[in-house]
Amino acid sequence: MALVTMKEILEDADKRGYGVGAFNINNLEFLKAIVQAGEEEKSPLIIAVSEGAMKYAGVEYLSEIVKIAAKNASIPIALHLDHGKHFEKIMATLRNGFTSVMIDASDKPYEENVKLTSEIVKIAHAMGVTVEAELGRLLGKEDEVQSDVAIYTDPQDAKRFVEETGVDALAVAVGTSHGAYKFKGEAKLDIERIKKIKELVSIPLVLHGASGVPAHITKGLKEVGVDLKSAKGVPEEEIKKAIGAGIRKINIDTDLRLSFLLGVRRYMAENPTTFDPRKYLGAGMEIVKDTVKSKIQLFGSANKA
Numbered sequence: 001m002a003l004v005t006m007k008e009i010l011e012d013a014d015k016r017g018y019g020v021g022a023f024n025i026n027n028l029e030f031l032k033a034i035v036q037a038g039e040e041e042k043s044p045l046i047i048a049v050s051e052g053a054m055k056y057a058g059v060e061y062l063s064e065i066v067k068i069a070a071k072n073a074s075i076p077i078a079l080h081l082d083h084g085k086h087f088e089k090i091m092a093t094l095r096n097g098f099t100s101v102m103i104d105a106s107d108k109p110y111e112e113n114v115k116l117t118s119e120i121v122k123i124a125h126a127m128g129v130t131v132e133a134e135l136g137r138l139l140g141k142e143d144e145v146q147s148d149v150a151i152y153t154d155p156q157d158a159k160r161f162v163e164e165t166g167v168d169a170l171a172v173a174v175g176t177s178h179g180a181y182k183f184k185g186e187a188k189l190d191i192e193r194i195k196k197i198k199e200l201v202s203i204p205l206v207l208h209g210a211s212g213v214p215a216h217i218t219k220g221l222k223e224v225g226v227d228l229k230s231a232k233g234v235p236e237e238e239i240k241k242a243i244g245a246g247i248r249k250i251n252i253d254t255d256l257r258l259s260f261l262l263g264v265r266r267y268m269a270e271n272p273t274t275f276d277p278r279k280y281l282g283a284g285m286e287i288v289k290d291t292v293k294s295k296i297q298l299f300g301s302a303n304k305a
């Protein structure tokens with residue numbers, strides 16, 4: 001089928017109370033692994049492309065392969081821009097048929113965030129494209145997005161922001177962070193805050209920085225010489241609670257990167273003279289696929305397509 005909007009996918013998730021994964025891609029290998037997992041689990045999918053991915057692979061290449069994937073798939077797939085920071089980048093994704101964009105002006109003062117977000121909403125909605133915005137600030141680093149401070153989303157501000165901008169989905173800061181090193185102490189999310197925001201805001205809520213950094217992956221990586229030391233992700237129980245409190249879109253990037261690396265490194269360790277890229281990239285894809293399947297089961301989106 002053709003690409004669907006993210007709004008369509010998240011509205012069903014909201015109605016039936018489950019979460020949908022937004023999985024980041026930079027190339028064909030990740031896309032194929034994610035779509036295979038979605039097909040096997042009969043789950044809707046959000047494919048996310050960051051400005052960094054656009055720089056690496058080119059927005060035309062990425063949008064075309066995702067359109068082909070959607071055309072051949074039996075599950076609904078949305079193509080989403082993750083952390084749109086630059087007006088011209090956002091316009092480039094709209095020209096290339098993305099069905100959803102995120103405008104991230106969360107590092108700007110409130111009024112400026114409202115102004116920039118509203119501008120994108122006006123243009124994107126005229127084209128039938130979903131818009132996600134962010135209020136509050138996440139710690140950590142992801143591509144071009146970086147922050148050394150965490151500012152949790154204020155529920156009253158969230159209500160006002162959604163009314164003033166007309167966005168379709170809102171990313172909230174409730175204790176997660178970008179990257180593989182999310183928590184120094186106890187790994188906990190502010191679930192009460194999610195509940196309060198959900199009470200006041202009628203649109204689907206989004207959790208960024210939600211990778212779990214699974215122990216079987218870090219253990220596997222250690223065996224092949226990649227020691228991530230203090231890396232710590234969001235525990236599965238916290239993700240479940242967050243979905244129970246009203247989170248509908250869960251962003252996963254780090255876990256896929258770690259999974260792919262494990263597949264490739266393990267394959268290369270076991271087959272040191274192999275130079276056929278289809279062999280070691282294929283091994284990376286296998287683990288990405290397994291990880292996406294386990295996320296789909298955790299988020300509750302299996303058999304919802």
Ligand SMILES: [Zn+2]
Binds near residue numbers: 178209
């Ligand atoms: Zn993010």
